[in-house]
Amino acid sequence: MDLPVAFRHPGVVGAVEVESGNANSLSAHATNGGGGGVEFQGKVGFLGLGIMGAPMASNLISAGCDVTVWNRTKSKCDPLLSLGAKYEPSPAQVASSCDVTFAMLADPQSAAEVACGSSGAAEGLAPGKGYVDVSTVDGATSKLIAERITSTGASFLEAPVSGSKKPAEDGLLIFLTAGDESLYKRVAPLLDVMGKSRFYLGDVGNGAAMKIVVNMVMGSMMVSFSEGLLLSEKVGLDPNTLVEVISQGAISAPMFSLKGPSMVKAAYPTAFPLKHQQKDMRLALALAESVSQSIPTVAAANELYKAAKSLGLSDHDFSAVIEALK
Ligand SMILES: NC(=O)C1=CN([C@@H]2O[C@H](COP(=O)(O)OP(=O)(O)OC[C@H]3O[C@@H](n4cnc5c(N)ncnc54)[C@H](OP(=O)(O)O)[C@@H]3O)[C@@H](O)[C@H]2O)C=CC1
Numbered sequence: 001m002d003l004p005v006a007f008r009h010p011g012v013v014g015a016v017e018v019e020s021g022n023a024n025s026l027s028a029h030a031t032n033g034g035g036g037g038v039e040f041q042g043k044v045g046f047l048g049l050g051i052m053g054a055p056m057a058s059n060l061i062s063a064g065c066d067v068t069v070w071n072r073t074k075s076k077c078d079p080l081l082s083l084g085a086k087y088e089p090s091p092a093q094v095a096s097s098c099d100v101t102f103a104m105l106a107d108p109q110s111a112a113e114v115a116c117g118s119s120g121a122a123e124g125l126a127p128g129k130g131y132v133d134v135s136t137v138d139g140a141t142s143k144l145i146a147e148r149i150t151s152t153g154a155s156f157l158e159a160p161v162s163g164s165k166k167p168a169e170d171g172l173l174i175f176l177t178a179g180d181e182s183l184y185k186r187v188a189p190l191l192d193v194m195g196k197s198r199f200y201l202g203d204v205g206n207g208a209a210m211k212i213v214v215n216m217v218m219g220s221m222m223v224s225f226s227e228g229l230l231l232s233e234k235v236g237l238d239p240n241t242l243v244e245v246i247s248q249g250a251i252s253a254p255m256f257s258l259k260g261p262s263m264v265k266a267a268y269p270t271a272f273p274l275k276h277q278q279k280d281m282r283l284a285l286a287l288a289e290s291v292s293q294s295i296p297t298v299a300a301a302n303e304l305y306k307a308a309k310s311l312g313l314s315d316h317d318f319s320a321v322i323e324a325l326k
């Protein structure tokens with residue numbers, strides 16, 4: 001297996017061992033909002049313009065890329081078209097008119113349908129083209145998509161992202177890539193427009209697995225934090241003070257400081273939809289089952305996300321899981 005490659009733009013502080021930024025990424029970021037300068041020759045397709053896809057595509061346009069978009073609900077293309085994007089009426093037509101096509105879809109089913117279904121991207125792909133799936137899916141789905149894409153002669157990279165709505169808007173996502181390494185190198189300047197760091201993890205499935213493990217930790221942390229907020233309040237403490245105390249200690253995490261104050265007010269403005277977090281807990285449980293790894297905390301947390309979904313909170317932020325404990 002290839003060694004993981006870590007990259008981070010200079011000046012971004014983080015916990016991982018990293019290489020210094022390269023000229024490509026700097027030029028791409030330097031031109032954000034100004035146009036021109038991204039060291040990528042060719043047309044870029046973008047399929048799926050939800051909470052994440054829209055700002056990611058928008059950043060590519062702002063960096064001067066020639067972007068063509070498609071979304072199942074066509075009206076979501078309009079803001080991108082007003083920024084200068086082109087439109088094609090199917091994933092196949094986007095893939096056929098572009099050199100590299102990105103896809104940011106809701107779940108394994110939609111990612112497979114958009115890539116492999118009728119009028120799906122594969123129908124428009126050919127040798128020399130690339131397909132980069134940035135959705136969060138399981139490894140089996142990613143491998144199925146990879147097989148269909150590569151059967152056309154095109155190359156495939158999975159590249160799920162860590163980071164939510166705001167990092168997507170700010171071009172500060174973390175890409176967890178795996179698959180065709182030459183495609184990885186070819187799209188690196190584009191990943192650097194949309195993200196602050198990128199990891200190359202080897203064979204298809206490794207990026208998906210890394211993303212699922214990260215999100216299962218996040219989902220369990222959110223449940224534990226929710227329990228703490230409610231318990232502190234029940235015993236007469238101010239939960240806002242708990243948020244402040246946590247922020248100063250060893251378990252400090254941006255997620256707690258960012259979401260805690262609104263959770264105390266029972267407000268859950270959507271950055272990461274709860275239904276997607278529950279999907280990721282489900283994918284984590286299946287991944288763990290496949291290697292007989294016990295993850296009882298994730299199993300318990302998943303039950304709360306399921307309960308929150310049945311309370312009608314699917315499209316709220318995943319921090320709304322606290323409601324299932326009330
Ligand atoms: N939000 C976040 O913080 C993060 C999300 N992710 C992952 O990124 C992916 C996208 O998330 P996000 O943008 O938040 O999700 P959204 O729910 O906002 O967007 C989902 C996208 O998938 C499309 N879609 C859903 N079903 C189908 C289908 N059957 N056929 C075609 N298109 C379909 C939607 O189209 P339409 O507009 O027509 O509904 C929309 O473009 C998910 O896998 C999620 O887990 C990863 C990191 C962070």
Ligand SMILES: O=CCCC(=O)O
Binds near residue numbers: 136163164
């Ligand atoms: O998949 C969603 C991840 C959200 C985040 O990393 O903040």
